[in-house]
Amino acid sequence: MYTFTQNTKSICFALIAIGIVAIGYGFYSASKTHYSDAEIKVKVKELYKGLSNKNKIKKDKHHASSVYKFSHLFHAIEKEFHCHFSEEEIANAQSIDDVIYRTKHYFHAKKQRPWSSLFVSNLFFLMISLGGLVWLAVQYISQSGWSASLLRIPQAVSSFLPFGGAIMLFIIITGALHWHHTYHWMDSSLTYEYVYENTIGTDHPQYTDEKVAGVVKNKKYDYIIDGKTAYLNIPFFIIRAIIYLLGWCLVAFLLRRYSLNEDKEGGLKWHNKMFALSAMFIVFAAITTSTGAWDWIMSIDTHWFSTLFGWYSFASFFVSACAVIAIITIHLKYSGYLENVNENHMHDFGRYLLAFSIFWTYLWFAQYMLIWYSNIPEEVTYYLIRFESYHILIIVALILNFMTPMLLIQDRAAKRLKGQVLFVAILILIGHFIDVFVMIMPGTVGTHWHLGFVEIGTFLGYVGFFTFVVLRALSKVPLDQKNHPMLIESKHHHI
Amino acid sequence: MSKEKIIYGVYGDDDVILDAVKAIREKGHHIDEVYTPFPIHGLDTAMGLKYSRIAICSFIYGCIGASCALFMFWYIMIHDWPMNIGGKPSFTLNENLPAFIPVTFEMTVFFGAHLMVITFLIRCGLYPGSSSKSPDPRTTDDKFLMEIHTNGDAKKIKEIKDLMKKTGAEEIKEKE
Numbered sequence: 001m002y003t004f005t006q007n008t009k010s011i012c013f014a015l016i017a018i019g020i021v022a023i024g025y026g027f028y029s030a031s032k033t034h035y036s037d038a039e040i041k042v043k044v045k046e047l048y049k050g051l052s053n054k055n056k057i058k059k060d061k062h063h064a065s066s067v068y069k070f071s072h073l074f075h076a077i078e079k080e081f082h083c084h085f086s087e088e089e090i091a092n093a094q095s096i097d098d099v100i101y102r103t104k105h106y107f108h109a110k111k112q113r114p115w116s117s118l119f120v121s122n123l124f125f126l127m128i129s130l131g132g133l134v135w136l137a138v139q140y141i142s143q144s145g146w147s148a149s150l151l152r153i154p155q156a157v158s159s160f161l162p163f164g165g166a167i168m169l170f171i172i173i174t175g176a177l178h179w180h181h182t183y184h185w186m187d188s189s190l191t192y193e194y195v196y197e198n199t200i201g202t203d204h205p206q207y208t209d210e211k212v213a214g215v216v217k218n219k220k221y222d223y224i225i226d227g228k229t230a231y232l233n234i235p236f237f238i239i240r241a242i243i244y245l246l247g248w249c250l251v252a253f254l255l256r257r258y259s260l261n262e263d264k265e266g267g268l269k270w271h272n273k274m275f276a277l278s279a280m281f282i283v284f285a286a287i288t289t290s291t292g293a294w295d296w297i298m299s300i301d302t303h304w305f306s307t308l309f310g311w312y313s314f315a316s317f318f319v320s321a322c323a324v325i326a327i328i329t330i331h332l333k334y335s336g337y338l339e340n341v342n343e344n345h346m347h348d349f350g351r352y353l354l355a356f357s358i359f360w361t362y363l364w365f366a367q368y369m370l371i372w373y374s375n376i377p378e379e380v381t382y383y384l385i386r387f388e389s390y391h392i393l394i395i396v397a398l399i400l401n402f403m404t405p406m407l408l409i410q411d412r413a414a415k416r417l418k419g420q421v422l423f424v425a426i427l428i429l430i431g432h433f434i435d436v437f438v439m440i441m442p443g444t445v446g447t448h449w450h451l452g453f454v455e456i457g458t459f460l461g462y463v464g465f466f467t468f469v470v471l472r473a474l475s476k477v478p479l480d481q482k483n484h485p486m487l488i489e490s491k492h493h494h495i
Numbered sequence: 496m497s498k499e500k501i502i503y504g505v506y507g508d509d510d511v512i513l514d515a516v517k518a519i520r521e522k523g524h525h526i527d528e529v530y531t532p533f534p535i536h537g538l539d540t541a542m543g544l545k546y547s548r549i550a551i552c553s554f555i556y557g558c559i560g561a562s563c564a565l566f567m568f569w570y571i572m573i574h575d576w577p578m579n580i581g582g583k584p585s586f587t588l589n590e591n592l593p594a595f596i597p598v599t600f601e602m603t604v605f606f607g608a609h610l611m612v613i614t615f616l617i618r619c620g621l622y623p624g625s626s627s628k629s630p631d632p633r634t635t636d637d638k639f640l641m642e643i644h645t646n647g648d649a650k651k652i653k654e655i656k657d658l659m660k661k662t663g664a665e666e667i668k669e670k671e
Binding site: 365368369372373374375410411412413494 | 536537546550554581582583593594596597
């Protein structure tokens with residue numbers, strides 16, 4: 001029986017407090033300096049006029065040195081609105097409309113920032129929890145003996161699913177209510193070809209697909225997104241999310257109950273039931289992790305698609321889940337529990353981490369290389385923004401997720417050391433958080449990204465929240481499954 | 496000092512020989528070699544063998560393979576005959592690197608695997624035309640053989656023979 005000490009609890013609560021402060025600060029600072037689109041348009045035009053009168057902006061559009069012709073305007077805007085533009089944004093502006101668009105974009109990103117950081121952390125820990133459940137199911141269907149004495153740990157990891165799932169649903173529903181713009185395609189103005197002329201400029205323009213009297217072409221119409229509405233529409237999206245989350249939570253609940261029944265009754269009955277349920281769950285998880293990744297992550301960059309995205313993101317979450325299970329096992333080992341777990345089990349954790357880190361790198365590179373080689377505009381946009389604005393994070397993620405496991409736990413002796421596996425597992429966890437960050441942020445806050453107090457604070461808050469939920473679930477049931485048929489094999493596991 | 500003598504103990508079961516190895520080593524005798532028809536799990540640690548360094552060789556061979564592949568690409572695709580494939584005519588190794596990674600990976604595996612096998616064969620003395628070192632051909636079928644070298648001390652030889660008998664040896668032979 002694991003006791004959740006007051007000391008660990010206090011650390012969790014402190015981390016949760018940091019998280020709440022960080023996300024609260026994020027929402028506060030986003031709401032404090034927010035300008036509406038109309039306000040921005042009016043003010044930028046005023047500034048433009050003022051500067052034009054002073055002859056600071058050359059009106060000759062074909063002038064050779066027109067590259068920085070809007071730089072004065074941008075600087076005036078920076079002063080007026082207290083914002084900041086990158087060199088590229090300033091250099092690439094071609095007209096006054098571009099300047100207005102850029103300014104609007106800056107404030108949209110600012111408003112989106114706390115939502116995105118909440119979304120990144122929540123998705124990361126929700127999917128780790130799911131990865132833990134898949135890991136548990138894999139142990140059952142592969143009839144693994146080595147892990148039999150530590151299966152309560154992935155069980156406890158999967159107990160975070162309802163919490164993460166509830167917040168995920170909250171984020172999706174608030175997105176559908178247009179509180180934030182994580183999912184660009186939820187904007188209904190993009191999918192209608194025509195708009196009623198008399199409603200343009202009002203707060204709620206009326207759109208239609210039919211060419212009737214009184215309509216004009218909708219300027220915002222996006223035919224690519226319109227072509228995807230059969231799959232990407234709000235009701236179906238929410239129904240899918242509920243199906244995934246209910247399915248995952250149900251399996252997590254059943255596997256936990258079956259294993260508790262096995263403790264009470266013994267015999268092979270419950271073990272066989274868990275085997276059958278795990279086999280069915282693996283099929284369900286194989287489909288839902290792919291479609292879930294398309295829905296929740298890939299649809300952020302709505303125009304873009306990649307066929308192996310589901311596996312790529314799942315590889316990321318699965319290796320993170322392996323790292324979390326290894327970290328909790330080592331924590332329990334350091335606190336004097338799990339006397340049957342020894343360096344042979346560490347060796348297996350090391351192999352899991354190394355193998356899935358390389359699997360992740362393989363999928364990352366497979367996706368990248370095909371897009372780089374074919375160089376099709378609709379695909380390459382995904383990496384364009386990432387390589388221009390997020391290259392530091394991509395390099396750090398590749399070093400943490402590929403180079404560190406490759407170099408630090410390749411050796412047999414290294415895999416058998418608790419401390420070394422723990423160190424690499426923590427680095428992998430940080431690396432994959434950065435990887436998820438790079439999956440989400442370019443499509444939501446664009447070039448105006450930060451990895452500052454709001455993002456890191458929210459992440460730390462989630463670390464506390466997740467640890468609290470998982471360790472509390474772990475402390476409620478006996479740490480050993482006393483009637484698991486392969487306990488003896490696990491005890492004498494030797495490699 | 497009398498001449499060196501070699502004692503062979505033939506066993507009929509893998510578990511029996513594993514326990515015998517442990518028991519004999521506990522008494523402080525050094526076991527020089529064990530011949531078995533198949534690998535026995537845990538025998539190397541029971542015999543007190545050092546962990547194989549072939550993994551380190553494999554890492555070095557892999558590095559050689561990767562370097563060879565990159566040098567080959569640089570020479571063929573960049574230096575000697577620059578080629579524009581798939582609209583990527585940047586003509587530097589660095590910028591065209593993603594295209595070379597898959598084959599570099601293959602070359603790393605190729606070098607690692609082949610050189611490792613060759614190293615293994617050389618280290619075991621398994622060059623073409625070499626003869627079998629096993630003292631008893633039955634070790635390729637169903638028998639397990641333990642080999643202990645002694646300096647000819649009669650008391651020690653007797654002690655080892657007794658130990659072998661006690662631990663379940665089916666046959667015990669002696670060779671000058």
